[in-house]
Amino acid sequence: MIQLILFGPPGAGKGTQSTFLVEKYNLVHLSTGDIFRYNIKNETPLGKLAKTYMDEGKLVPDDVTIQMLESEVNKHQNPEGFIFDGFPRTASQAAALDAFLASKNSGISALVALEVPEDELKIRLAERAKTSGRADDAKPEVIQNRIDVYKNETTPVMDHYKKQDKFISVSGVGSIPEITDRLTQVIDSLR
Ligand code: AMP
Numbered sequence: 001m002i003q004l005i006l007f008g009p010p011g012a013g014k015g016t017q018s019t020f021l022v023e024k025y026n027l028v029h030l031s032t033g034d035i036f037r038y039n040i041k042n043e044t045p046l047g048k049l050a051k052t053y054m055d056e057g058k059l060v061p062d063d064v065t066i067q068m069l070e071s072e073v074n075k076h077q078n079p080e081g082f083i084f085d086g087f088p089r090t091a092s093q094a095a096a097l098d099a100f101l102a103s104k105n106s107g108i109s110a111l112v113a114l115e116v117p118e119d120e121l122k123i124r125l126a127e128r129a130k131t132s133g134r135a136d137d138a139k140p141e142v143i144q145n146r147i148d149v150y151k152n153e154t155t156p157v158m159d160h161y162k163k164q165d166k167f168i169s170v171s172g173v174g175s176i177p178e179i180t181d182r183l184t185q186v187i188d189s190l191r
Helices: 014-025 032-041 045-054 062-074 091-102 118-132 140-154 156-163 176-190
Strands: 002-007 028-031 081-085 110-115 167-171
Touching: 002 014, 002 156, 002 176, 014 028, 014 081, 014 176, 028 032, 028 062, 032 045, 032 062, 032 081, 045 062, 062 091, 091 156, 110 156, 110 176, 118 140, 140 156, 156 167, 167 176
Parallel strands: 002 081, 002 110, 028 081, 110 167
Antiparallel strands: none
């Protein structure tokens, strides 16, 4: 079973690459951002809460996010594996994910970090804003907040998995198929 964390700053290409990888390896794609957006669209209490944080580029509180992720994982009986996209985003989320998977006699196979320079991220997010309809892509100050949150709160997740020898870095610069090729090589090496 492959349990992959597809990691990287906003705009690194995690969502784009996940769509190819889930198909190729028959994995379940769990994007916490997508789940929050689904809840916002359907005006659920969770969506209303998440929106207040997301609109400012802040993280939704850990307890809410962890509980949501665990219940999503539990919806899948005997999956071939998961791609976690946008989760874990804090050291406490990483610890909670490890404990949750351990309780199922499972664990993370690897954290694969897509590396993209900050200037390129800003260009990509501004481009995505034209079509994504995402409020958090539209304002430069919110984009900057998201990048700052990534640097301050999310990069510790890399150290968490480096300590477990599960960290793999992949260049996220190039064409979409080139990056997919790099990622499939990594995943094939884990199987
Ligand atoms: P994303 O689609 O991954 O870029 O996430 C969009 C927004 O959803 C983030 O800026 C956060 O506000 C929220 N979010 C997504 N995943 C998480 C998470 N793991 N922890 C806290 N907030 C999250």
